[in-house]
Amino acid sequence: MLLFRFPQGNFEPGNIPPAEFQALAKKWQDWAGGIAAQGRLASNGNRLALEGKVLKPGGVITDGPFVEIREMLGSFIIVKADSLEEATTLAHGCPALDTNGSVEIRPVMK
Amino acid sequence: MEKEKESLKRLFQQEFSKMVAVISSLFGLEHIEIAEDVVSEVFLQAAETWGDKGMPPNPTAWLYAVAKQKTLYYFRRNKILEKKVIPELASRQEKSQEIAEPNFSQQNIRDSQLQMLFAVCNPAIASEAQIGLALRILCGFGIDEIAEAFLSNKETINKRLFRAKEKLRTENIKMELPPENEIAGRLDNVLHIIYLLFSEGYYSKTQNQILRKDLCIEALRLGLMLTEYERTRLPKTNALIALMCFHASRFDARETGGEGFILYEQQDEALWNQELIAQGKHFLYLSAEGDEISSYHLEARIAYWHCIKEDSREKWENILSLYNQLLMVNYSPSVALNRTFALYKANGRQEALVEAEKLKLENNHFYYLLLGELYKGFDNEKAALQFQKAYALAKTQTERSGIQEKIDSLY
Secondary structure, X not given: OEEEEEEOOOOOOOOOOHHHHHHHXXXXXXXXXXXXXXXXXXXXXXXXXXXXOEEEOOOEEEOOOOOOOOEEEEEEEEEOOOOHXXXXXXXXXXXXXXXXXXXXXXXXXX | OHHHHHHHHHHHHHHHHHHHHHHHHHHOHHHHHHHHHHHHHHHHHHHHHHHHHOOOOOHHHHHHHHHHHHHHHHHHHOHHHHHXXXXXXXXXXXXXXXXXXXXXXXXXXXXXXXXXXHHHOOOOOOHHHHHHHHHHHHOOOOHHHHHHHOOOOHHHHHHHHHHHHHHHHHOOOOOOOOOHHHHHHHHHHHHHHHHHHHHHHHHOOOOOHHHHHHHXXXXXXXXXXXXXXXXXXXXXXXXXXXXHHHHHOOOOOOEOOOOOEOOHHHOOHHHOOHHHHHHHHHHHHHHOOOOOOOHHHHHXXXXXXXXXXXXXXXXXXXXXXXXXXXXXXXXXXHHHHHHHHHHHHHHOHHHHHHHHHHHOOOXXXXXXXXXXXXXXXXXXXXXXXXXXXHHHHOOOHHHHHHHHHHHHHHO
């Protein structure tokens, strides 16, 4: 599973001009299309909405931040690879990296 | 005389599927062979009588009248029917003493054909057999024509059809529309078979152009049949029809008159059928309803963009995006190759080369053709190497000579 994390605030609505957003969307799609073209896309996951809730011990519910670190989980895809190394190779070129984000590569337990 | 024969053949082909559907709906699908026999006899009698006295003023009405007589005759004489079907029919008709006769009204013909379409496209039957059965029962093709379309022989096709009909019996498949809550799911299989029928015609290996075109027209006709009913007139049905219209619009432009096809790039767009393109746009518009995006939607939109011959950034970026989406729904090597070509047109050679090298479709000559095209004019030596690999893997002489031309053009 490839998990994409982004610096918080990067994708807040209104932060990006529409044209730039479109260009970014195209980049993402071209990148994921490249993985699919190799027949290695198992699931293109779900995009996570920006809003949500966080439940903390003691029943405290807040609207975020989602984690106490500077990055938030944006979305994920599941790829087919024989090893973690192979999956990591597929993650190269991911547009998240261009926007100071990161890709976390984790095996899915069968 | 030749022309008369041709139009007679077409009439029989059309009426075959209608009559078989109506009679089968009366007898039950397990007796589909009886329906086929009755209809064959009707045609035999027509050929004899019309040969002597000339065509009647209303040939269809004549065929239906004779079909009615022959059906009734079968009812009285055939042992299976007497023992099995008539008691059941009688109880179905509240013990009415009258023998049911086939009803050849427009409405009943349409209903029966739609029921037959769902029966033939039942997932219980293997898909190759479904296509054969669809060609025979729904499109009225002769066994020899089906054999030619599949590049097979009559014996194999007969066996295949026999097994498919066995399956209809053993699986107890009925001539009825699926219940309302199942229709959308079952429709997927029906659409898939229509799609395969069309592809069989469009990409068929047979040299017989008339046969190929017939296959495409029949697939289109079956698709249109689904639009006559509210429950099957779904956006994805319209998307499939749009897709077929767009492809069919280039049918004449790609015919060489001999072997092989004229490739898209070299086609004379004046030969594209504008009427079919307009039809395609109409159905594409209808398909935009609702929020389901099926692979037919994506393929129809790709085909739509290909109806604009002129290259533009907008065109190729759209095509690339559609291929990306298509791959995410449905991976296939040919879609991956087409996507990479679109990537080349939209984002440039460098990016496409990197992506193409990753595909590693090493048994596929189209893969090396694509690589060759990408290297051409940039590194002709590498291009030649790729084309040579494609040459070694190509399956037909036509393909090999096409590739040889490409190699020669490099020097």
